Structures are given as C-alpha cells and as structure tokens.
Amino acid sequence: MPDKHNKMDVFAYDDAFRTMEGECDDILIPFVNYMFDKNYTSNAVITRRRNEHYIHRNGSTEEKRITDSDFDITEEGITTNYHLECESKPFDSSILVRFFEYDAQIAMDNREYDDYGLKVRFPQSGLLLLRSKKKTPEKANITVSTPGGDVSYSIPLVKVTDFTIDEIFEKHLYLLLPFHIFCYEKELSNIAKDEMRSDDLAEEYAGIIEKLNEEHSAGSLSVLSYGVIISLINQVLNKLTKKHESVNRKVGDSMGGKVLDLPILQVYHKGKDEGRKEGREEGRAEGIEQGIEQGIEQGIEQGIEQGIEQGIEQGLAKGEAERLELSLEIERLRKELEQLKSKA
Numbered sequence: 001m002p003d004k005h006n007k008m009d010v011f012a013y014d015d016a017f018r019t020m021e022g023e024c025d026d027i028l029i030p031f032v033n034y035m036f037d038k039n040y041t042s043n044a045v046i047t048r049r050r051n052e053h054y055i056h057r058n059g060s061t062e063e064k065r066i067t068d069s070d071f072d073i074t075e076e077g078i079t080t081n082y083h084l085e086c087e088s089k090p091f092d093s094s095i096l097v098r099f100f101e102y103d104a105q106i107a108m109d110n111r112e113y114d115d116y117g118l119k120v121r122f123p124q125s126g127l128l129l130l131r132s133k134k135k136t137p138e139k140a141n142i143t144v145s146t147p148g149g150d151v152s153y154s155i156p157l158v159k160v161t162d163f164t165i166d167e168i169f170e171k172h173l174y175l176l177l178p179f180h181i182f183c184y185e186k187e188l189s190n191i192a193k194d195e196m197r198s199d200d201l202a203e204e205y206a207g208i209i210e211k212l213n214e215e216h217s218a219g220s221l222s223v224l225s226y227g228v229i230i231s232l233i234n235q236v237l238n239k240l241t242k243k244h245e246s247v248n249r250k251v252g253d254s255m256g257g258k259v260l261d262l263p264i265l266q267v268y269h270k271g272k273d274e275g276r277k278e279g280r281e282e283g284r285a286e287g288i289e290q291g292i293e294q295g296i297e298q299g300i301e302q303g304i305e306q307g308i309e310q311g312i313e314q315g316l317a318k319g320e321a322e323r324l325e326l327s328l329e330i331e332r333l334r335k336e337l338e339q340l341k342s343k344a
Contacts, residue, residue, distance in 0.1 A: 012239055013130060014068055016178050016232045017086035021069040022048060024225040030172035032073065032082060035126045035156050044075040070106055070123070081106070083123040088130045091140070091157060099125060099155060100142050125155045128175075130182045132159040165204065169211050174221065177208065178232035181240050192244040201247065202254035208233070209255050230255070 020027045029040050049070045069084040083106055087095060107120035129136065136159060143152040160179045168176050184191060184201065191197045209230070216226040234252070241248040 013088050013179070013236065014086055016236055017084075017128065017175075018068055019228060019232065020175050020178075020225075021071070021084065024222070024228055026220070026222055027174045027225050027229070028071075029073070031158075031175040034171055034173055035084075035158055036082075036124055040073060040075055044073050047072040047074065049081075081110070081121070081123040083125045084128065085126075086128045086130065090131050090133050091127070091129055091136050093140070095127070096140055096142055096155070099127070100144075103142075122153060125153075127155055127157050129157055129159045130179050131185070132157075132161055165208060165211070169215070172220065174215075174225065174229055177212075177229050178236045180208070180233075181237050185240060188241060188244045188247060192247045198247055198250050202250040205233075205237075205251045206254040 025044075025046050026042070028046065029042070029044055032038055033040055049072065068086050069082070072079050072081050074080075083103060085099065085102075089095075103122050103125055104120075107122045110121055112119040112121075127140070137157060139157055140155045141152055142155065143150055158176075160176055161183050163171075163173065163176055163180075165180065168174070168180070187197075191201060212221065212226060212229060215221045216223065221229075234255070237251060238248060241251070
C-alpha cells in the first residue's frame with residue numbers, strides 16, 4: 001500500500017512483495033498456508049487476477065487503485081480468492097478503509113446475479129507488516145452494518161519482526177527473507193558503530209545464504225525463487241542500510257558474491273519465450289517429418305492396395321482374354337469336326 005509521505009521507499013518494498021507473489025508459487029503457497037491456516041500442496045494451482053481496480057467517488061469520478069495481489073488458489077476442485085497487501089508503515093485502523101475498498105471492488109468484479117438478487121463474494125484478505133509495534137494485534141476486523149444485520153470478517157496480520165531466521169526456514173516463510181533486515185532497523189545506527197555487532201549481522205546473512213542453498217538443493221525452492229530471494233534481499237538491504245555504509249558493506253560481503261540482479265526474471269521469461277518458440281519450431285519440424293513419414297507409409301499402403309486392385313483387374317482381364325481365346329479355339333474345332341462329318 002502506498003505511503004504518500006515516502007512513496008519511493010514504499011513502492012520499492014511493495015515491488016519486492018509483488019515480485020515474489022507474482023512470479024514464485026513455491027514462495028507464495030507456504031506463506032498463504034501460514035497466514036490463513038491452510039494446507040495447500042505443491043499441486044495447488046495459482047491463477048493471478050488483474051490487480052487494477054477503479055474506486056467510484058462522489059459524482060462521476062473514478063480513482064485507480066492497484067492492489068499488491070489478487071489471486072485464486074485451486075486444489076481438489078476447490079477455488080479460493082485471496083487479496084494480500086504489504087505495508088511498510090506501522091498498523092493503524094485507517095489501513096482498513098483501503099482494505100475494504102479493495103475487497104469490495106474485488107467482490108464486485110466477481111458478482112453473480114439471479115432473477116431477483118445479487119451475490120458478491122469477498123476475498124480472503126491478509127496484511128504483511130514490515131514495521132509493527134508491540135501492541136499490534138494478530139488480526140484486524142471489518143464490520144459492515146446492513147439492514148439485515150452486521151456482517152464482519154477478519155484480516156490476519158503477519159509481522160516480519162515476529163520471526164527469527166530459524167522460524168522462517170522452519171515454516172518455509174521464504175517471502176519474509178528480503179524484509180528480515182527490518183528486525184534491526186531501529187538498531188542500525190548502533191550496529192554500525194559496533195564492529196562485533198556488525199560482524200554478527202554479517203554472519204547471520206551468510207547463514208541465510210547457506211540455508212537457501214540447502215533449501216534449493218533439497219528441492220524446496222526452484223532456481224528462479226532462489227535467485228529472486230537473493231536479489232530482493234540485496235535490494236531491500238541496500239535501501240534500508242544506505243545511511244549505514246559499514247553495515248551495508250559487511251553484510252553484502254558476507255553474502256559471498258551471491259547477489260543476483262533482478263533481471264534474472266527477464267532472463268527467465270526470455271528463456272520461457274525462447275523455449276516456446278523453439279518448441280513451436282521443433283514441433284513444426286517434427287510435424288513435417290512425421291507428415292513425410294506418414295505420407296510415405298500411407299503411400300506404401302495405398303500403393304499396395306492399388307497394386308492388389310490393379311493385379312486383380314489385370315488378372316481378370318487376362319483371364320477374360322484367355323477364356324475368349326479358348327472359346328474361339330473350341331468354335332474352330334467344332335466347325336472342323338462338322339466339315340469332317342459332312343465329307344464322310
């Protein structure tokens with residue numbers, strides 16, 4: 001969600017969240033499982049929906065809003081719609097106003113009619129908080145008073161600062177890793193002045209890279225997700241520690257040159273496009289080759305059929321000619337026999 005006071009920073013963090021949500025199923029599914037107490041497996045199918053919505057204001061004006069994520073997850077024939085947001089400000093209830101606007105618009109986009117009614121289905125919504133206070137609750141509630149009674153729903157709040165690195169890996173909450181540095185945000189000035197604490201932080205990030213290597217080797221993370229996480233760790237780290245050069249340098253060095261530029265996504269999508277193109281070309285070549293083989297095979301079959309047919313026709317014709325010749329020979333012999341009888 002955008003912060004009017006610090007738009008550049010917020011959009012950078014939002015972009016990191018959107019990248020993982022929009023590109024990496026093996027990052028998103030474990031996060032959804034934790035946030036909403038679900039048990040989706042790797043067989044679950046994620047369908048991303050459009051995240052641009054138009055909020056109607058007084059009069060005829062419309063305001064364009066972009067949600068951080070709007071997607072469906074389908075498994076075993078059951079589909080559920082989800083709406084997630086990432087917020088860099090500490091939680092306050094005004095955030096719920098935007099949430100309700102987004103949720104209502106998503107519900108309207110998926111409205112259903114019958115002869116005398118309208119049905120709207122609100123998404124399962126959740127909020128990731130990069131910054132939080134001790135009093136921040138575990139969930140927030142939205143209540144709508146209608147003529148038919150009050151209707152309410154909860155929005156779970158996941159706070160980055162609640163998790164240690166061990167807990168993140170234990171619960172497979174890889175989506176939190178790029179934002180882990182927020183756990184130290186208030187202490188960065190002191191850490192920068194304390195070489196031992198700087199070394200400890202650098203060692204912690206070296207451990208993150210080692211654990212990511214293990215998760216990738218174990219097949220828990222795809223090569224794409226592995227690269228995206230490391231790239232985003234670096235980008236968020238650089239942004240949050242840009243005023244603390246010693247911390248930035250030490251932690252960066254501790255990652256052992258594992259920093260990947262986010263164009264990995266461009267390479268990934270380019271590879272997919274080229275793969276599709278090559279697949280089409282190979283498919284076309286295979287199709288031609290198969291067509292030739294099938295043509296030859298069909299030609300042989302047709303040739304055999306035609307040969308048999310022609311052989312039968314030729315055999316019949318030859319038989320008919322021989323029969324005619326034999327008839328003529330019999331007729332000739334009959335005439336000769338009659339002549340002999342007349343002479344006798």
